[in-house]
Amino acid sequence: MNKYAVWFRHIVWLGIIQDWVIGLPAIFAPNWLLELLHQRPSQDPVWTSFAGLLVVLLSLFYIPGANDPYRYTPNAVLATFARPPGVLFFFFLYPNIYPAFGIIDLVLCLFQIPLLILTMLNKPQPSTPDNDVFEYDGSTYKEVKEVGFSGPYGEPLPYQQGVGLTTFVQLFNDAARNLFDRRDIRPHYDKLIHANGVCYTGLWKITEDSPYTGYFSKGSEGLVFARLSVAGAGIKRGDRRALGLAGKVYPTLNPDEKAKPGNFVTVDYLTGIKTKHITDTELTNFPDVGPDIGAKLVNRVIFRLVDKRPGFRQVFPISTLGVEPGGKVVTPDLFMLRVAEGTPKIDAEDFRDELRLEKYPNHTLVYTINVKNFDEKEWTKLGVIELNDYAICEGCDKRIHFWIPRDIPVPKRDSLARPSDPVVIK
Structure with a gap:
């Protein structure tokens, strides 16, 4: 892992942990969480609770990309580009209702997108046949x-x-x-x-x-x-x-x-x-x-x-x-x-x-x-x-x-x- 990949992993994991910190309480006590974050209470807490569940489930698909962005590139891309829609949703589609969530996604976007680009531009090239799972012609016992x-x-x-x-x-x-x-x-x-x-x-x-x-x-x-x-x-x-x-x-x-x-x-x-x-x-x-x-x-x-x-x-x-x-x-x-x-x-x-x-x-x-x-x-x-x-x-x-x-x-x-x-x- 080069330095860009290491930092990308850290930032993606930060986003995953953030999703859990917000998503898990939202499942069981949505309005309590919103009040704690100084956001407007929900008039339909069931749907808010369900949104918290979706956030937690979606974050699980980020984990492989957070662990190894080169091996699980699609997961790394998903973890990064799942954030911009959140920015558009909370800033433009439904502005001034839950701005805190849009700010969180925006901050993560500003770090994750350039780090993802740098990570992929500096992807190490395979140097031995061991990196190809189909390259095999036997081995010696010794x-x-x-x-x-x-x-x-x-x-x-x-x-x-x-x-x-x-x-x-x-x-x-x-x-x-x-x-x-x-x-x-x-x-x-x-x-x-x-x-x-x-x-x-x-x-x-x-x-x-x-x-x-x-x-x-x-x-x-x-x-x-x-x-x-x-x-x-x-x-x-x-x-x-x-x-x-x-x-x-x-x-x-x-x-x-x-x-x-x-x-x-x-x-x-x-x-x-x-x-x-x-x-x-x-x-x-x-x-x-x-x-x-x-x-x-x-x-x-x-x-x-x-x-x-x-x-x-x-x-x-x-x-x-x-x-x-x-x-x-x-x-x-x-x-x-x-x-x-x-x-x-x-x-x-x-x-x-x-x-x-x-x-x-x-x-x-x-x-x-x-x-x-x-x-x-x-x-x-x-x-x-x-x-x-x-x-x-x-x-x-x-x-x-x-x-x-x-x-x-x-x-x-x-x-x-x-x-x-x-x-x-x-």
């Missing part, structure tokens, strides 16, 4: 580990703030981006759902007979980069914690070989669950949402705007890994990771301390790879993921990205999906 293990945290471990009031609208954009952005490493960014995590490296091994293709087939071995994280604010024992494990499977054992890894995403329970140990839960690509209102809002409303069946993450990036173009592909419907039997239980308040590898035998945490189809009752164990190195650091929380593939419907098989999650066919 470089992903170097970035993912960079910037180790000290003690006590920091708490990364996830989605909040100022980033809620950004969540819509990020949810859509995840479906198309295949990069393994991104420029510094904030994770809004799974903000706190632990990154691991290790091995993916399929040891059992399998009818599936790609890296679900017997004998498949590859390098794996994984991130264990918790969704939401609760990260300590006693909180409702929604554990997720996202991973990248590289179709090679050579850390310097460039490849496009197969990504997968698993979660235990989207609402979160209270467990003594974070390793007690099973992680699947088709988790239950649960009764939590916030989880339902994010999954059923926000994510569904960009994908038809957001709770279901298919694993075809793994079953197509290493398959020649045009080759036969067989993918399991369901994928589940479970901590291997005999794994000791570690007592720790923060889940990140519980997951430190030095607390486990041979400094290794093992998850079993299990699959089944919708019409099958039992899980089949195919192999293991062995996590043998880890880092709790800024690179893990702020740079590593996991692509989430869009749902590809298979009508005959999807009709067998659990009834609690109805299938929507595109």
Whole structure:
């Protein structure tokens, strides 16, 4: 951000806060607010109250532009040019009735318009392919580990703030981006759902007979980069914690070989669950949402705007890994990771301390790879993921990205999906 963009952000945020300071009281006590501001009381307070509500709702659309005018330019323009109509309304269309509101919009106009122009005239030019979300030709395991293990945290471990009031609208954009952005490493960014995590490296091994293709087939071995994280604010024992494990499977054992890894995403329970140990839960690509209102809002409303069946993450990036173009592909419907039997239980308040590898035998945490189809009752164990190195650091929380593939419907098989999650066919 250059100096013009920084000042523009400050002024837009000043206008947003002003809208809230005036708009919120106007909703509940319109005439009290007008008297406080030495303005004429309203003869129809209901409409005045409704005007306050509209002001507050409109201000929410300014927030992305206030946070990043280059990334959310339309929002920045809206935040700026929504002010001049207020000046015309209170000075010319209905003069001398509520002049204070016209003065506020006029002052903001005088600052925001020139700052917006200067901000856009000084827009930085992209210097690397990282600035183009569609520019991706793979990565090496080594470089992903170097970035993912960079910037180790000290003690006590920091708490990364996830989605909040100022980033809620950004969540819509990020949810859509995840479906198309295949990069393994991104420029510094904030994770809004799974903000706190632990990154691991290790091995993916399929040891059992399998009818599936790609890296679900017997004998498949590859390098794996994984991130264990918790969704939401609760990260300590006693909180409702929604554990997720996202991973990248590289179709090679050579850390310097460039490849496009197969990504997968698993979660235990989207609402979160209270467990003594974070390793007690099973992680699947088709988790239950649960009764939590916030989880339902994010999954059923926000994510569904960009994908038809957001709770279901298919694993075809793994079953197509290493398959020649045009080759036969067989993918399991369901994928589940479970901590291997005999794994000791570690007592720790923060889940990140519980997951430190030095607390486990041979400094290794093992998850079993299990699959089944919708019409099958039992899980089949195919192999293991062995996590043998880890880092709790800024690179893990702020740079590593996991692509989430869009749902590809298979009508005959999807009709067998659990009834609690109805299938929507595109």
